Amino acid sequence: MSIYTDAKYMDVPYEEKLKLFKEVKDDMRYDHNLYGCYECGICVAACPSARFYDFSPRVFAQIMAREDVDTFYELLNDNVWDCSQCYSCTRCPRQNNPGGIILMMRDAAVRAGLQSAKDALRAYSRIIYKVMSTGTQVAPDMLQPDFFPDWGTDVKAVAENLDVWRRAIPPETLHTTELAWDVSEKTRLELYMIWKLTGNLELIEGIDEGIYMILEEVMEELLDDNGYDIDDFENILED
Amino acid sequence: MSNKPILVIGGGPAGLEATRGIADLGYNAILVDKSDVLGGNPISANYAALTPDMRSAEEAMAEMVDAITDNPLVDIRMNTTVVGSEGDAPNLKVTLQNESGEEVVDAGSVIVSTGFQHFDPGKETQMYGYYEHDDVITIVDAEKMLKDDNFVVPSSGKKPEQICFIQCVGSRDRQIGNQWCSKVCCGIASKQAIEIRDILPETRVFIFYIDMRMYGFWEDEIYWKAQEEKNVNYIRGIVTEITKRGDKLLVKGEDTTMGRPMEIPMDMVVLSVGMEPSEGTTQMADTFKLPLESHGFIGTTGGALNTVQTKVPGVFVAGAAAGPADLEDSISMGGAAVMKACAFLRKSELQPA
Numbered sequence: 001m002s003i004y005t006d007a008k009y010m011d012v013p014y015e016e017k018l019k020l021f022k023e024v025k026d027d028m029r030y031d032h033n034l035y036g037c038y039e040c041g042i043c044v045a046a047c048p049s050a051r052f053y054d055f056s057p058r059v060f061a062q063i064m065a066r067e068d069v070d071t072f073y074e075l076l077n078d079n080v081w082d083c084s085q086c087y088s089c090t091r092c093p094r095q096n097n098p099g100g101i102i103l104m105m106r107d108a109a110v111r112a113g114l115q116s117a118k119d120a121l122r123a124y125s126r127i128i129y130k131v132m133s134t135g136t137q138v139a140p141d142m143l144q145p146d147f148f149p150d151w152g153t154d155v156k157a158v159a160e161n162l163d164v165w166r167r168a169i170p171p172e173t174l175h176t177t178e179l180a181w182d183v184s185e186k187t188r189l190e191l192y193m194i195w196k197l198t199g200n201l202e203l204i205e206g207i208d209e210g211i212y213m214i215l216e217e218v219m220e221e222l223l224d225d226n227g228y229d230i231d232d233f234e235n236i237l238e239d
Numbered sequence: 240m241s242n243k244p245i246l247v248i249g250g251g252p253a254g255l256e257a258t259r260g261i262a263d264l265g266y267n268a269i270l271v272d273k274s275d276v277l278g279g280n281p282i283s284a285n286y287a288a289l290t291p292d293m294r295s296a297e298e299a300m301a302e303m304v305d306a307i308t309d310n311p312l313v314d315i316r317m318n319t320t321v322v323g324s325e326g327d328a329p330n331l332k333v334t335l336q337n338e339s340g341e342e343v344v345d346a347g348s349v350i351v352s353t354g355f356q357h358f359d360p361g362k363e364t365q366m367y368g369y370y371e372h373d374d375v376i377t378i379v380d381a382e383k384m385l386k387d388d389n390f391v392v393p394s395s396g397k398k399p400e401q402i403c404f405i406q407c408v409g410s411r412d413r414q415i416g417n418q419w420c421s422k423v424c425c426g427i428a429s430k431q432a433i434e435i436r437d438i439l440p441e442t443r444v445f446i447f448y449i450d451m452r453m454y455g456f457w458e459d460e461i462y463w464k465a466q467e468e469k470n471v472n473y474i475r476g477i478v479t480e481i482t483k484r485g486d487k488l489l490v491k492g493e494d495t496t497m498g499r500p501m502e503i504p505m506d507m508v509v510l511s512v513g514m515e516p517s518e519g520t521t522q523m524a525d526t527f528k529l530p531l532e533s534h535g536f537i538g539t540t541g542g543a544l545n546t547v548q549t550k551v552p553g554v555f556v557a558g559a560a561a562g563p564a565d566l567e568d569s570i571s572m573g574g575a576a577v578m579k580a581c582a583f584l585r586k587s588e589l590q591p592a
Contacts, residue, residue: 003474004499036466039475039496062496066472094463 002070017073033100037061043089055082057098081120113206135183243347251279253558254352255303256573262312287386328553348580353519355559358409358512366480399506403445410513421513436469547576
């Protein structure tokens, strides 16, 4: 039972919260991310997100230090995606790393396929698809106001005449809108296999099944065309 | 060298250290204690392990008592009180009283080490119900339970699942009239929390505080240890009342750093009671006409530069009789008082009045 009279998520079974809490505590990074918390607020004062959102890196450190499972679950659902992962919070006198705690919690939220994780990552599905299918990161044509409303009003103006803006940049290699740069097919396929074999594709499946299915279809056809048999690699790993 | 003894009143840590120091310097000491056992509060109040080094209180006090036992320069008077004093140091005539009657002794100088008493939680102005609920105890009660190796819920005899400490009970409180910080309770509560988590690893322990005052090495040796290794829950916010709900105690408060209201069921609540001047301290101030400082402890002169000189020449104070003190303070003051008392005697011999 939560210590707070205004607790949320009291309909979620405690065991479910505890399981996720233990996952985070068992993370090998945990002992390096959290010692104890004075609740002094130096991390909040340093945090850019805290200036714009109702967000506090301090709360993550203090709630985890107290092993408050109910409030951990509130944070996991309501606040864990508000961090910009800049690690300004690491100036902590106890040498805590609230941003690192948040990263571990995000991993747990993604692994559990929490709705909050799906909502937060929806805009990034296109980026994941782009990275995993082309091997390049954010492409200029992805900067659409619909997807990144928090990037401000200029995004709309830039998106309307993207091709012109890109061609205004001196190096010819950047006169692209669909790709940041060209990646060889061999590299793309090797990266895909690494992601697949290390379980990253499974994580994506839990968060956005649609993107996962498209990726798998496109990439495994490409693998076949190039004579790769992914089962061979799985067999090698199992041996 | 003067044969007049230095009278030490109170055989707690400060008085024991003072007595040892007097004898070590070759002066005579009379140690008076109203009880039948030396060691002061650590013994009479059944302290288990001392803060911060966790050494057994019994063992540490025995070491101090051994250091003055069977010393020809030390005259120990147990079950004895000081009931009167005539004249001025170094020519004091002090009346001692015990079962067999009164006796007047000469004293060249006096060291008052009559210490403190634990705040009586019946006087608190919150609603903690110490005398109402069996499972509301004090850190003093907890010490005894830890010493007896029997830390259980008083009403049921079972292991507690969830307990909390409430800090600053009887300290830092204008309502009560005790405006001082008692210095040691943050450390003692944290020390006890560590001990409880050691013997009952399944028990969840909370400490509700206003400020944690873990000065010097207590910081990482006790506070960080309790929080980082024992997962003691430190929550800034003081409980306003304790009510009974079923067989649990419900504590109500605000988590001030989260800005959220709390209601938490507890099996036991431990009140971190502070220090007040002991009855003996108040009586000795009266007997030797020692002005009190504004909080009611024995006043000193010279501020930070002289922690043991009272306003009466030749009469010194050591330990918690002069204000809240931890063991280190008390021992250091015992030594400082000896130095001043012996210097006072020596000067009076060289320049007789």
